[in-house]
Amino acid sequence: MLNRLKEKEEKITQSISILIEDSKKGTLIIVEGKKDVATLRALGVEGKIICAKTGGKSFLDVVSDLQDAQLSEIILLMDFDRRGKQATNRLRHSLERAGIKVNLEIWLAILRSAGKDNQCIEGLSTYLDNLRAKISN
Structure with missing residues (x-):
């Protein structure tokens, strides 16, 4: 069990x-809300992060804004619960139709490692x- 915990932590x-x-290189990160941004900042992410669910904007508004910004790639990092997965799929399809490459590798890696035990980005830290x-005890 200890090895499994270490493997999760390492991944x-x-x-x-x-x-x-990736953030230092200028890749934009999209999260659901302000608490997700705060968590990523606490984990050391310094680059540009935007919230998909704040300011009264719809997902389509967010996609339109990103398309206007002429971004080539973004990282989607939504929650791992049912609603977060649905939002991820909706945004991914809309962004790809707008010609923006969507990077889900980090989201998938965290989902595989912690998805059952941790359903949200804000709880990641x-x-x-x-x-x-648990590992040190």
């Missing part, structure tokens, strides 16, 4: 490191802390 930490690097505590 999530590696995914966050990749996210930090706490989830990692709890994993590390």
Whole structure:
């Protein structure tokens, strides 16, 4: 069991490191809400992050804004619950139709490692802390 916990922690930490690097290179990250942004900032992500569910904008408004910004690629990092998965699929399809490449690799890696135990991006930092505590005990 300890090895499984270590493997989860390593995969999530590696995914966050990749996210930090991609963000430093200028790749935009889209999350659901402000608490998700705060969590990513606490985890060390410094680049541009926008919320898909704030300011009264619809997903179509967000897609239109991104299309106007002429972005070539974005990282989608929505929650892992049913609604988050639905939002991910809707946004992915809309963004791809608008000619924007959607990177889901980090989302999928975190989902595979923590999806059953952690359903949201805003809980990721706490989830990692709890994993590390279990490993060290």
